[in-house]
Amino acid sequence: MGQRSGRKKDDQPAPRMGLNGCPLEGSFENPCYNLSKQTLSRIQDCASEHGRLRQENHSLRQELDKRNATRHEREMARSQELLISQMAAIFALAKLTESRDDETGGHLRRVERYCRLLAESMVQESGNVFRLSSREIDVLCRASVLHDIGKVGVRDDILLKPGRLTDEEFAVMKKHTTIGADILDSVRQKYPGNVFIVMGVIVARSHHERWDGTGYPDRLCDGEIPPPAVIMAIADVYDALRSRRCYKEPISHEEACEIIREGSGTQFHPKAVDAFLATRKQFQKIRQHLED
Numbered sequence: 001m002g003q004r005s006g007r008k009k010d011d012q013p014a015p016r017m018g019l020n021g022c023p024l025e026g027s028f029e030n031p032c033y034n035l036s037k038q039t040l041s042r043i044q045d046c047a048s049e050h051g052r053l054r055q056e057n058h059s060l061r062q063e064l065d066k067r068n069a070t071r072h073e074r075e076m077a078r079s080q081e082l083l084i085s086q087m088a089a090i091f092a093l094a095k096l097t098e099s100r101d102d103e104t105g106g107h108l109r110r111v112e113r114y115c116r117l118l119a120e121s122m123v124q125e126s127g128n129v130f131r132l133s134s135r136e137i138d139v140l141c142r143a144s145v146l147h148d149i150g151k152v153g154v155r156d157d158i159l160l161k162p163g164r165l166t167d168e169e170f171a172v173m174k175k176h177t178t179i180g181a182d183i184l185d186s187v188r189q190k191y192p193g194n195v196f197i198v199m200g201v202i203v204a205r206s207h208h209e210r211w212d213g214t215g216y217p218d219r220l221c222d223g224e225i226p227p228p229a230v231i232m233a234i235a236d237v238y239d240a241l242r243s244r245r246c247y248k249e250p251i252s253h254e255e256a257c258e259i260i261r262e263g264s265g266t267q268f269h270p271k272a273v274d275a276f277l278a279t280r281k282q283f284q285k286i287r288q289h290l291e292d
């Protein structure tokens with residue numbers, strides 16, 4: 001058989017050449033064809049310079065990433081700090097508001113517990129009609145303290161009036177829902193992704209809506225009322241009925257349960273009333289445990 005084309009007479013394979021004239025096979029130590037020592041040395045220098053530059057580029061990139069991450073972390077921490085201080089101010093405002101018409105305090109702590117009880121009962125007893133996730137329940141419970149924050153904008157002579165309010169006074173009183181929602185909404189605009197504030201806006205605005213559409217401020221009815229506000233309404237009313245206020249004496253657990261039962265389908269969502277009645281003993285325990 002004759003020699004295959006591309007092979008030298010001594011049967012050494014002919015080196016394949018790259019575009020720059022360098023061999024594509026073999027190694028620098030054992031080149032497939034003769035390069036001058038000078039060329040070989042230049043190629044080796046280029047290769048090691050290339051490696052060095054690659055390494056340097058990698059290190060610089062790592063350093064840049066680290067600096068960007070640090071800056072981002074600093075910005076996040078600053079924004080978190082600001083948010084926490086705003087939250088603290090909001091909570092202080094909520095407590096201050098509570099202290100004006102709740103002589104002994106405790107309403108906000110109890111309402112938070114009632115909301116959890118009722119929301120979890122709705123998940124278990126009512127087939128979770130509201131499709132509440134455990135995360136939403138957590139957020140609702142924490143945000144429940146904000147429901148009456150708008151009372152900060154109601155005058156003392158109305159908020160603390162011992163007797164029945166006139167129609168005009170009641171109209172002013174009703175505004176605590178929109179005042180509270182507006183205060184929280186201004187914070188929400190600054191932190192649009194903050195679920196806690198978004199929930200605060202919902203409960204502050206809609207906790208006095210009624211199932212039959214005669215509530216305020218928006219006269220929403222049945223399915224239009226946001227689920228957190230449906231839950232909040234029962235928690236708030238139960239505690240208000242059981243508490244002494246400047247305009248009324250407290251009533252017993254049994255009487256409060258009866259009023260809520262009678263409100264099913266008029267004032268309250270029937271499923272929420274069912275969930276309340278299923279857990280009413282625990283409502284009573286919370287009330288006893290966190291007594292005024």
Ligand SMILES: [Fe+2]
Nearest residue numbers: 147148207208
């Ligand atoms: Fe209220």
Ligand SMILES: [Fe+2]
Nearest residue numbers: 107147148236
């Ligand atoms: Fe309340």
